[in-house]
Amino acid sequence: MTANGVFQLALAVGLILAGVRPLGWYMARVYTRPVGRGERAVYRLLLVNPAAEMTWQKYAAAVLAFGFVSVLAVYGVQRLQAVLPLNPEGQAAVSPDSSFNTAVSFATNTNWQGYGGESTMSYLTQMLALTVQNFLSAAAGMAVLVALIRGFARRNADTIGNFWVDLVRSTVYVLLPLSVLLAVVLAGQGVPQTVSAYHEVPLVEPLTDADGQPVTTQKIAVGPVASQVAIKQLGTNGGGFFNVNSAHPLENPTPLSNLLQLVAILLIPAALCWTFGELAGDRRQGWAVLAAMVVIFLPLLAVTVWAEHQPNPALATLGVDQTAGNMEGKETRFGVPNSALWAVATTAASNGAVNSMHDSYTPPGGLVPLWLMQLGEVVFGGVGSGLYGMLVFALVAVFLAGLMVGRTPEYLGKKIGAFEIKMASLAVLLPCAMALIGTAVGVSVEGGKKGPLNAGPHGFSEILYAYSSCANNNGSAFAGLSANTPFYNGTLGLVMLVGRFGVMLPVIAIAGSLARKKHTPPGPGTLPTHTPLFVFLLVSVVVVVGALSFIPALALGPIVEHLMMRS
Amino acid sequence: MWNYLRTAAVVLGGMTVLTGVVYPLAVTLLAQAVFPGPANGSLVVRDGKTAGSDLIGQPFSKPEYFWGRLSATSPVPYNAAASSGSNFGPRHPDLAKNAKDRTDALKAADPSIDAVPVDLVTTSGSGLDPQISPAAAEVQVRRVAAARKLTEEQVRELVRAHTDDRQFGVLGESRVNVLALNLALDAVTP
Known part of the structure; x- marks a missing residue:
């Protein structure tokens, strides 16, 4: 690792942290400002009464209804794309199982991709179905977070806000302006933005294919890429326009485009911590949660950067100069430091976009992204969903502290009771269970066992990665797995649904229950939750739950693979 | 529940026009005007x-x-x-x-x-x-x-x-x- 590599990593992390305060402040304004005249007109058009406050049950019903309608719409567009306009390459209708999987995937902010974008989706599908969900699934996550924060901030209240207002505001005031800005800059770096057909260019050195037929031209896929890539990063979606996502030179052409996309992945999840502190009435609380995220992030980043610089013993015997590190599946313009940083960032956030192929990472280098997803996507995590996940862990942390001293736990002036802890346990355990049960089924039945490309423990890792990714709504893959089959499309689709709504609904219930409680002023026995001690406690809870749940599974995959490589 | 589904459909429709039609087409016009080379595949x-x-x-x-x-x-x-x-x-x-x-x-x-x-x-x-x-x-x-x-x-x-x-x-x-x-x-x- 060179000094330049360290500098590039520090620059990226520094840029993200520099954005926390201004963007966090702006978002706090977005969610608290009164409804203006223009905004009111929009709501009238959408048949929404912005003044109608919702109980947690109504808020949950709205979230579910919106998710249901979204899945239907994305499914429908894919099935009908062959007869719809803006399809210059004549892409056929997507199969029913793949359409189901992709519809769930984009509506749950997972953006797992069983298909190859440029060989499957029409421009219309990319724009009207996928780009739209990139915005709205992200906005739904932010809405639920804001509802949870209201639960903490309100006293003796029955309601936690209006989902439609939170959804529209997140989209129009936060995601949309940032996306326009980023999309135009990306287009300037070389990300295509066009609705014209693919280009056909001559090959300088023609070749023959497997059937002995001459191949003299190269077809270059383009499309409305920049607009989709911008929101795929800002909304922690991660679903690429092209099959190989941000490793594609037209999706991520330069080191600058790489840096901007990387910052875009973590910017909103990090800044929302500040918004949380502001809206909860104590900014130190937001910094404490952000600190816990950074404390988990940095050491794991170091592990992957180190691991990817290690030589592969299989190449060492061939006389290959491996000083550049493990370049299999990585792009020349990024090299190892920027690829490793991205892999850690995209799995810390529930983004899932890749700029290198995680399947080809060294075993420790691949273990880190896998485990970061299994931690529940709370280290930054998805926009909104990451922070509400982390706040659920904070409830568990104060509960554990309360057990130690025999006191009723409190967080942000609210007493935490049995109902909150039951809901928090559900939200923590359901994704863990889905990842492990899914993997167990995948390695047991014929349809699952056919999937992996690599043999032995690495093949197991591919299946474990897929279910961990979907259960935690990340969407990145050990892409050697042949996942576009009815078995994987179906089971992974179900896992994504439980992983999304199995966390969202308990969180909304917690929000409703907390809003109803009165404010309890801190007493001498109250555990302060803005101190380094609490940060340490929170980090411990996240790490211990993640370790206890997944070390046995990880031992069968990357850990045993690492030992086999070194022996 | 019917009320929620109807509102969900209307909101999705409205937001689809904004983020699925207006947004990508506006970015296309802008990118084609400012960066015609890069925006067409370099x-x-x-x-x-x-x-x-x-x-x-x-x-x-x-x-x-x-x-x-x-x-x-x-x-x-x-x-x-x-x-x-x-x-x-x-x-x-x-x-x-x-x-x-x-x-x-x-x-x-x-x-x-x-x-x-x-x-x-x-x-x-x-x-x-x-x-x-x-x-x-x-x-x-x-x-x-x-x-x-x-x-x-x-x-x-x-x-x-x-x-x-x-x-x-x-x-x-x-x-x-x-x-x-x-x-x-x-x-x-x-």
Whole structure:
């Protein structure tokens, strides 16, 4: 690792942290400002009464209804794309199982991709179905977070806000302006933005294919890429326009485009911590949660950067100069430091976009992204969903502290009771269970066992990665797995649904229950939750739950693979 | 529940118009006006004809051309309509086999080669990587010069001309655009 590599990593992390305060402040304004005249007109058009406050049950019903309608719409567009306009390459209708999987995937902010974008989706599908969900699934996550924060901030209240207002505001005031800005800059770096057909260019050195037929031209896929890539990063979606996502030179052409996309992945999840502190009435609380995220992030980043610089013993015997590190599946313009940083960032956030192929990472280098997803996507995590996940862990942390001293736990002036802890346990355990049960089924039945490309423990890792990714709504893959089959499309689709709504609904219930409680002023026995001690406690809870749940599974995959490589 | 579904459908419809139609088309108009070259795939035009994209690599295997990264796209390498990585884990047998084949081919064409830079024996993430490291270009200079009856210094000069330093001096890695370099070589010695 060179000094330049360290500098590039520090620059990226520094840029993200520099954005926390201004963007966090702006978002706090977005969610608290009164409804203006223009905004009111929009709501009238959408048949929404912005003044109608919702109980947690109504808020949950709205979230579910919106998710249901979204899945239907994305499914429908894919099935009908062959007869719809803006399809210059004549892409056929997507199969029913793949359409189901992709519809769930984009509506749950997972953006797992069983298909190859440029060989499957029409421009219309990319724009009207996928780009739209990139915005709205992200906005739904932010809405639920804001509802949870209201639960903490309100006293003796029955309601936690209006989902439609939170959804529209997140989209129009936060995601949309940032996306326009980023999309135009990306287009300037070389990300295509066009609705014209693919280009056909001559090959300088023609070749023959497997059937002995001459191949003299190269077809270059383009499309409305920049607009989709911008929101795929800002909304922690991660679903690429092209099959190989941000490793594609037209999706991520330069080191600058790489840096901007990387910052875009973590910017909103990090800044929302500040918004949380502001809206909860104590900014130190937001910094404490952000600190816990950074404390988990940095050491794991170091592990992957180190691991990817290690030589592969299989190449060492061939006389290959491996000083550049493990370049299999990585792009020349990024090299190892920027690829490793991205892999850690995209799995810390529930983004899932890749700029290198995680399947080809060294075993420790691949273990880190896998485990970061299994931690529940709370280290930054998805926009909104990451922070509400982390706040659920904070409830568990104060509960554990309360057990130690025999006191009723409190967080942000609210007493935490049995109902909150039951809901928090559900939200923590359901994704863990889905990842492990899914993997167990995948390695047991014929349809699952056919999937992996690599043999032995690495093949197991591919299946474990897929279910961990979907259960935690990340969407990145050990892409050697042949996942576009009815078995994987179906089971992974179900896992994504439980992983999304199995966390969202308990969180909304917690929000409703907390809003109803009165404010309890801190007493001498109250555990302060803005101190380094609490940060340490929170980090411990996240790490211990993640370790206890997944070390046995990880031992069968990357850990045993690492030992086999070194022996 | 019916009320919720109706509102959900209306909100989705309205937001679809905004984020699925207005947004991508506005960005398209803006990008096409401000960055027409990059927004259309960074196509390279030579002698009035499109000769490829600056950002998309092409397959090369003749000794007189510089070779790029290995590509795992199917059915042919560098298929820019279906990008793909190899997804080989570090212990996959084909990872070592492909590296050995490439090393052997390089050494067969130039026995003086000692160590081969890793990016020249590994598959790129996209299968379309347009670039190689300066070290990977240097190791091929002798072969290309001999095949084209140029001096090594002449070839090296062209390599330098097609090397991009780190962006702004710090970002990413130094790299050589293989297609642009080979087109330049063809312009010197057709």
